[in-house]
Amino acid sequence: MVNAQPVNVTDVIDRNPVSPFQLTIVVLCFLIVAIDGFDTASIGFIAPVIRAQWQLSPAQLAPVFGAGLAGLMAGALVFGPFGDLVGRKRLLLACVLCFGAASAASAWSGGLHELIAWRFLTGLGLGGAMPNAITLTSEYCPSRRRSFLVTTMFCGFTIGSALGGIVAAELIEHFGWRSVLVTGGVAPLLLLPLLAWRLPESVRYLVNAGKRAEQVTRLLTRIAPHEDYSQATFVAPHGKPAGSPVSHLFRADLLRGTLLLWLTFFMSLLVIYLLSSWLPTLLRTTGVSLHTAALVTAMFQVGGSVGAIVLGWLMDRFNPHYVLALGYALAGLFTAAIGSLAASPWLAALAVFAAGFCVSGSQVGANALSAVFYPTDCRATGVSWANGIGRSGSVVGSLAGGAMLAAGLPLPAMFMLIAIPAVVAAASIFVLGAWATRDVEGETLDTLAPEQTG
Template structure:
């Protein structure tokens, strides 16, 4: 190959079959978000045991949950810009090690105040790991399969959350709640040296950073061992912008999309956390047993997992903003339907599954959209800040259900209100699709939507 050959990293990835290195990266990121999901959900599953051992009431436990959510928000806002400046792999390993260590330390909490502080610190690491796993997966994926690969990878979070419940069910009774946290801490800590040894840095980040042609060439050779890459230099379409990465999210060509993504994630996380937190209670208040109410609520997560995979495939074939806009619109209808179907278990299960498919599955799709929308130099910041701002919605959602119940709203009124954020998310995606259509022909490539 000629010494003057220049190769665009994404163009090269798009022309190759999915390689073992790319599959390995997706698997490791899947495992990262799985242990992330395990540690995020574990505290909810062991809360009754903590409450009984320490003689607490619900008011004492509420700050424990809130501290974790605030930590997730802060971690997303902090670690994304650091990943754009210092590299995805380095910050990913730091985040995973940090939330593992804090979870492990939480197992030896001796007071609720200590547990609150450690849950906040755990949240910091969790908030940093998730968006960086999304970014790494996106930057190793060919464009034609990017959405479905990222959304499938993110299903690890749901699996990890479910494993947290299974582990709690088997461990708490025999060994105590502390050992669930020990398990949740050891798994990510053990994962860190594995990441250090076998997970390479993102080739797009290395090409943008510059001065790493040989490192990128070795990565590309692993992806396409039959290609002659001797003497090649590797580039990305955009240039590395100076200054703080958050500022770049508001460049003229990105500003509208940034605000649309923030509003969408805010609204969807509000709905997801409200339904996850309060749906069993609301359904139980209609006369259904708590056991059956919990099983019905589980269909929300089942629907979300199915939705993530199917919507990812649709987003790769059609306009992702239009796919998500239609999905959120249908999600609003299913959410409203929950309030009018409590008399029929079958219809209620369908409504809850549909709401999970559209709203929770759509949220995973929005993460993939954010990773595709931003250029390499601000991709980790863009993904992490959309999740960080969205976490404000998750905090409000976890509180809003209680407020509506205290105010004595009827079940139909509650779910009419809960459907409104999904409608707003649908409008945001429709507006983003319209803006994209009006963009100049070369603008999408410049900002990374097609790269």
């Protein structure tokens, strides 16, 4: 039977079960973001060693952290649009090569300024890779399981962060701090040939870019081999972007959502980085040991990993906007509770776990939601710019903790202030959901109106 009808590649993905081919994409993108997590965590372990060896003050060392965050923000903003112009796979390979080579080269830094430059370049590659990994994963997942699979993939970041701390501690003890940077550089370079071989280009991008039908047929056959694609013409929602994909984010139908997503990402990452950076120091003010403070803080990452999977599962079954709004609202509640429970390590650990479950889990869910919100023609740009704007929130969060400590605020008051951005994120995503629901209902009424009047 010859299929002469146009084949919508999105419908093919949605109506078929998840294949081993699609799971391979999830795993490969998981490995990419896990390396990001390793890099983020390991730099915190090598910083004190560098400070002692090079005899640096805390103020001199601070730009090492700032350079990485600045690189992440710039990479997301600059490289994101290229994913929509040249393809997700090409950009991912280029970014993995960039941050792998930069991390390895940074191991031979002869001084502080050289290390800062290499950290910026490492962040640049990581900033471009993560949003495109989210985009590619999303475009190969059926809509009914998209949120769960994307959030599970993104758990690679928290797992990589946990492994980064363990591995970095062992490497520093036996081989010195430079070995951590070598490991962070060699791992992605070893992964690169596997990505080039096994990672496909987005099938939706290929259709919109007008690529050969044979390429699309080969990819769809690996998802649904029982379907007939002979003589088929392939279509996908939205066409090839005209002009800069960045301008598409401000179209009339996307502008409100773009601004609300940016506000959500900014507030969410502000809370996450503030707690990740300053929670051990804040807990130490209660008199607990450094070991206890570290264990309590670790519950934040554990909660984030569990929360990402649970919230992703819920997002596929209920309105994802309202699931995330509830998550962020509860994050504000549990974050505020940390300040009152900090004197009791066990209760503080429970509150920190719950806060991580809600705010980190919701942030991963927000990444999945952004990939669904934007159409194919500007999806990589939309996800990347939301992450880039959000990274500016991480910078604010990293600085805010020090400012609150310097102000001498009581611990309960500090955590009440930290909770406010989480509540703002809840309100932002709730409004986005209300508007999205209203727009869908309006479209339904517009579709039914001609039938009812006819």
